[in-house]
Amino acid sequence: MATIDDISVSPDELRDRIERLGAVGERPAGGLVRFLYDDAWCAAADLVERWMRQAGLQTRRDAVGNVFGRLPGTTETERTILTGSHIDTVRGGGKYDGALGIVGGIAALAVLKERMGRPRRSLEVVAICEEEGSRIAGNLFGSRGMLGLTSAAETARLTDPDGVSVVDMMTRIGLDPAAVPDAARRDVDHFVELHIEQGPVLDGTGTQIGVVTGIAGMRHQLVTVCGQPDHAGATPMDRRRDALQGAARMAVMIDELARGTGEPTVATVGQMQAWPGSVNTVAERVTFSLDLRHPSDPVRLELLSEIEGRCRALAEHHGLAVEIVDRWEEQAAQMDAGLQQVLADTADDSGFSWSALSSGAAHDSQLWARHVPTSMIFVPSVGGRSHCAVEYTPLEDCVRGATLLARVLYRMAY
Amino acid sequence: MATIDDISVSPDELRDRIERLGAVGERPAGGLVRFLYDDAWCAAADLVERWMRQAGLQTRRDAVGNVFGRLPGTTETERTILTGSHIDTVRGGGKYDGALGIVGGIAALAVLKERMGRPRRSLEVVAICEEEGSRIAGNLFGSRGMLGLTSAAETARLTDPDGVSVVDMMTRIGLDPAAVPDAARRDVDHFVELHIEQGPVLDGTGTQIGVVTGIAGMRHQLVTVCGQPDHAGATPMDRRRDALQGAARMAVMIDELARGTGEPTVATVGQMQAWPGSVNTVAERVTFSLDLRHPSDPVRLELLSEIEGRCRALAEHHGLAVEIVDRWEEQAAQMDAGLQQVLADTADDSGFSWSALSSGAAHDSQLWARHVPTSMIFVPSVGGRSHCAVEYTPLEDCVRGATLLARVLYRMAY
Incomplete structure (x- = not known):
């Protein structure tokens, strides 16, 4: 046999x-x-x-x-x-x-x-x-x-x-x-x-x-941060509404939140793009991606809510607008x-x-x-x-x- | 007349x-x-x-x-x-x-x-x-x-x-x-x-x-941060060498340094791009621009040196490589x-x-x-x-x- x-x-x-x-x-x-x-x-x-x-x-x-x-x-x-x-x-x-x-x-x-x-x-x-x-x-x-x-x-x-x-x-x-x-x-x-x-x-x-x-489970989001395009030489630091600086702080915050939460939370910002994307212009708009995953859907949704809140707080602090669009979700x-x-x-x-x-x-x-x-x-x-x-x-x-x-x-x- | x-x-x-x-x-x-x-x-x-x-x-x-x-x-x-x-x-x-x-x-x-x-x-x-x-x-x-x-x-x-x-x-x-x-x-x-x-x-x-x-005077630089591309879901946070996270921390550091130095220092990160630029891949490589200006050339050169040192320290801390290329300088x-x-x-x-x-x-x-x-x-x-x-x-x-x-x-x- x-x-x-x-x-x-x-x-x-x-x-x-x-x-x-x-x-x-x-x-x-x-x-x-x-x-x-x-x-x-x-x-x-x-x-x-x-x-x-x-x-x-x-x-x-x-x-x-x-x-x-x-x-x-x-x-x-x-x-x-x-x-x-x-x-x-x-x-x-x-x-x-x-x-x-x-x-x-x-x-x-x-x-x-x-x-x-x-x-x-x-x-x-x-x-x-x-x-x-x-x-x-x-x-x-x-x-x-x-x-x-x-x-x-x-x-x-x-x-x-x-x-x-x-x-x-x-x-x-x-x-x-x-x-x-x-x-x-x-x-x-x-x-x-x-x-x-x-x-x-x-x-x-x-x-x-x-x-x-x-x-x-995971969610993919696109986060868009909007500020004001200004001349990189003529605009004092305290007059800026720099979308890239806002986006960079959000990316770091997301990374630190995921690390602080501990395994098995993973959060990734894999894309980031700035407009107008000139060396000598303060960025008006930056879009970055978020990929957040956790085996527990309730924990994941709580983390997403926490991230959204912190992004909004960072945006407000820096005089920026932020829009978060869900692109994909898998439970x-x-x-x-x-x-x-x-x-x-x-x-x-x-x-x-x-x-x-x-x-x-x-x-x-x-x-x-x-x-x-x-x-x-x-x-x-x-x-x-x-x-x-x-x-x-x-x-x-x-x-x-x-x-x-x-x-x-x-x-x-x- | x-x-x-x-x-x-x-x-x-x-x-x-x-x-x-x-x-x-x-x-x-x-x-x-x-x-x-x-x-x-x-x-x-x-x-x-x-x-x-x-x-x-x-x-x-x-x-x-x-x-x-x-x-x-x-x-x-x-x-x-x-x-x-x-x-x-x-x-x-x-x-x-x-x-x-x-x-x-x-x-x-x-x-x-x-x-x-x-x-x-x-x-x-x-x-x-x-x-x-x-x-x-x-x-x-x-x-x-x-x-x-x-x-x-x-x-x-x-x-x-x-x-x-x-x-x-x-x-x-x-x-x-x-x-x-x-x-x-x-x-x-x-x-x-x-x-x-x-x-x-x-x-x-x-x-x-x-x-x-x-x-x-000003200098334009391109800063390239290199890490390791990894799967955004399967790679624990503490195993990552995420080029975008390194670049974001450098951008924030540059902004804070310029603000801390006070007027008339201005520093701008106007461009940032990530490769491969996938939602679900940890960024292997990120390039961003730096535009730094000051009416005193000695002060400006000292700031550039400080920024370079801090970028190298951040890169080392996060297991990344960093390369800084001068693109343009005006005294x-x-x-x-x-x-x-x-x-x-x-x-x-x-x-x-x-x-x-x-x-x-x-x-x-x-x-x-x-x-x-x-x-x-x-x-x-x-x-x-x-x-x-x-x-x-x-x-x-x-x-x-x-x-x-x-x-x-x-x-x-x-």
Whole structure:
């Protein structure tokens, strides 16, 4: 009789595919740019679809451009267990974030088909079209499509920062923006995502596998500070209403508040831009981004309220106006307890060291968890580095993660 | 016998020309963009040359595009008294900065020619091609050209932030970059510049005329802070090397240091940009500008050294690297004492209230003062506002300034 020890993902093929997918969208200066529906994205989608076909999976693309590879079940053919991750990247991102969950998922289904034959329940791997919010603000466009959360009307309003509409992006590559609701599916029983940790915990403790307990909620805001443009030489310091000085004090305040609150609070100001942006003009207007996360939604909302109050107080003190606009929000999510147990047991049975941990990074699983039982497998990120060209996970960790995924899917579907 | 009371600039024509020149390069959102050698700049140069011809002046353009209108003297024809100011603007600038010194200079020479005939010494008004450093970093390209401080080789190295070379800009509009040294002239005995104050002193004290005693020295620097790009959700606060947080703390430190030092120190951080500039990535690199000015060069150099030391200490404390690059420096300049006396006496004789004051803003006069006896006339800026669309000087103040300029030139040249 077959055991999970018979199920192991091939290192050579996994390495080859990580490298090949990681070359699609690579920039000369290093780092990937693979944004929703751009040319690199199209090439990547074609590539993973080819690998799905090579694995003997039935391939299909849905209305938003998610790419599926299906291993149909023998008895419960109407219901599906879905694995996968996103194919898009941040600007200058690495080759593991998202990609590992796709190539690992294909490898898992390939080894299951080859060694174990057809499953009882249908299995699918998906390359999700968009998660990062790099081109369209924090949209989880692929998972929202599959979960029936995206309407054609809403899609028609989306644009990238250059003003290119999602409608035009989709039309350019042969997708019908009016058909977006057709991406919805009601047959998914479970979502299981393999992903790099993107943080330093597993690498720092020498742990091989992370069994994710939950994902921090987050809000993205744009804070705009308005003052008065004045001549940098002729305006005495005490006559200034300097938007950049106000914004800088707010950024420092946010950082100190997050540090003072302690782990696991994280707050990040990643963007800051000044207008008119002249060396010799006091800044009239500065916009900066805030990314605030915490695993407890009530704590997070309290922190946001505290930050808003302190921004308003700083603005008033410096004679400035401040406007805070919410750009994106994800509530905290809990991973399914039963699936966490399956992951933990299978890791134990496989002799892999593991620990339970919460994710500070957002994932497609965050949205899935609100609709179907969902689980995530983390593998270590060296130095916790992510969203950059030096993002790295050793091959043996990638293989271990994909093998655990295959073994877990085996226990769920066979 | 003619007296200075016979010399008065016409309000109607001055208003009309301020408005017409102030429409060249106006942007729909308000404010002017008239950058060296761009289309608006070309249109403005053509316009003021036409006005010079209408005033009966001999017009000429030099190798860098300065536009001259000459009223030749009768006896000392080899030597020239020069007035004028710059025709370029900052991004989103107002319609008085620079422009008033040109239209006021043309009006002054026009009324002198009409009422007083030909002068003994030659008079010229110049529209200086570039002063602001908006397109090419802090270059004073026009005055440097006239003073023989610009070589063809140096010109060949200049580019704007988009990488367009000054050589290409000049060639596009029919100027020969190799001929730049030909702009040098050795015949200028005095430079007299009419300009708005761009600060709040005259307006705040209800004084009609400022007799400038000197101009603050300044340095422009670009400060680049380098940290580590990390995932905004997965990286604990105490593991971060956040370039934006370092830069924000440096900006606040600079502001507090300038305030603590007291007037007349001014320090401005007008630009700040973050890379990769993602909402959900800790900033790897931030560059910001510093503009520091003080009328005493030794005090200014001491402040710059203090700022550099504190930036390095902040960088070290936060695990960051910092690089400070000097972009431009102007030494403090003293206006000619004798010419200050002529200005003050002529203002008294005209019944104009005046006060002596130092300029925090840089001007072409700063460079001229190091080579020939130079003086500046300031008129009030309402609210001290400048380098913005609401920059405003009432017509009667503009007329008063141009009339004083005409009367001073009369005393110097007739």
